[in-house]
Amino acid sequence: MIELFENKSGGDDQQILLEAIWNDESPEINKAGFNKQGLDIYRRNLLANAQRALSISFPTVFELLGSSISKNITYQFLRLSPPSQGDWSQWGKGFSHFISTIEEGYRYPYLADCAAVDWHVHCALHGIDQSLDQSSLQTLVNSEPEHIEIVFNQNVKLLKTHYPLTEIFQAHHHDDELHREVAMIKAQKLLAKESIEQMVMIYRPEFKPEVSTLTASEGAFMLCLMAGNSLEQALNTVKSDRSFSFEQWLLTAIERNLINYFKEK
Template sequence: MKSKPMKSEQQRLIAAIFAGEGISGFDPKGLAIYQRNLQATALRALEISFPTVEQLIGKDLFRYAANRLLVLSPPTAGDWGTWGADFGDLLDHLIELEDYPYVADGARLDFRVHQANRAADASVDASSLQLLGTVPTDRLRLTLNDGVGLLASDYPIVDIWMAHHDQRGSARRWIDAAQEKMTQGVGQTALVYRRHYHSQARAIGSAERNWLQSLQEGVSLADALERASQTGFEFEQWLPQAVADNLIRNVERY
């Protein structure tokens, strides 16, 4: 069988770089440069994708967590903007965050917001909304834009996220609200969406969450409305705000 020196040599160098320590066969100074480059690039990438987490846990712990992620879930694409889907899971198990269990869901929310920022540009196909008045709802389906995401948490993740992102100087109000919910053991479901080029998150109730989950499952509009009727959800009230928030891609025949 033909040997594969190129493959094995490349794998050996990559293993040495990700190991983050000296390995025989490589000049330690040169290897250290690649190791530092990798860690610095990974840190920069996560700082962009997880700004709330960095503020919550501080630079030193954030850098440590970034290095751990490199080992446990190394990048697999050439686009650092897609890396970090497992960061929340890693933070869940960091002993240093044992007393701050909400940070992991904060990371999951950061990542959804970041992905929404990169999602395909989309706005509602307004003409398709006319189908709502002309076609039976069991033959229609309402689809959401790519950037729309849901995240349910046992913690007040939206209040925490808003404390770091509200541009109106209301951080104190969000922190107070988060602390009150933490005391009461109240969680939040975050709805992530993008208007123009600015992704946002807001807390939604269980009725809207169930409704959006039905839409994400791709059921017919009739089935989604049937399910929603049991939760007190009002479609007619929801629709104008959903259009304004750029949640809807279109209404299409089912």
């Protein structure tokens, strides 16, 4: 068993209690003489709090796996990545990667990407409130595309995946039951295919985060802009796609609250 906790000159009693709660095979437990029933309560509380936190931050993963499996996963993740923020809702940044390393992640290869979507949705839910600075629209009138940069709302995230993440997300979280059923059927069909590629976008129009799929061109265009390139450079990435319209994209982007402001480069 790895020694998780270190002793220091002050606060030995606190370190010993922490170790006794986190490591039930610790040799310190008997020496400290803590009541086993009491320790078990703290152990169960820790696991229950952690499981509750993950179930809130990763609702899709928890629905896909079911609670009995999730308890074991919670325990493993807790040991690997203990909380350090003092706020359970900020715990779980590495959960998607962790999922990709465990048996359930191998068995359901889309699970890790579902966790990544869940995490971005969770972060967007508590993210800073941003909306378009209308006055910055003037930059589009006054400047050439080569000198224009678009700064996105901080709650906008893009994720490239080989799985139908949007459909899986909608199948579990869309408000409308019929929409959920249709999304589930679509997700199952797409999962049966050998290979797909999706660019998924997480964004927050008002308070409720949304998940949608971008076309390849929309994805390439936005990724280029998000890397800090000019509007002209971004437009060059989609010039071969005649169906892409910047004007149409801009209207949708404003409607979806994707843009924080425009600025001159």
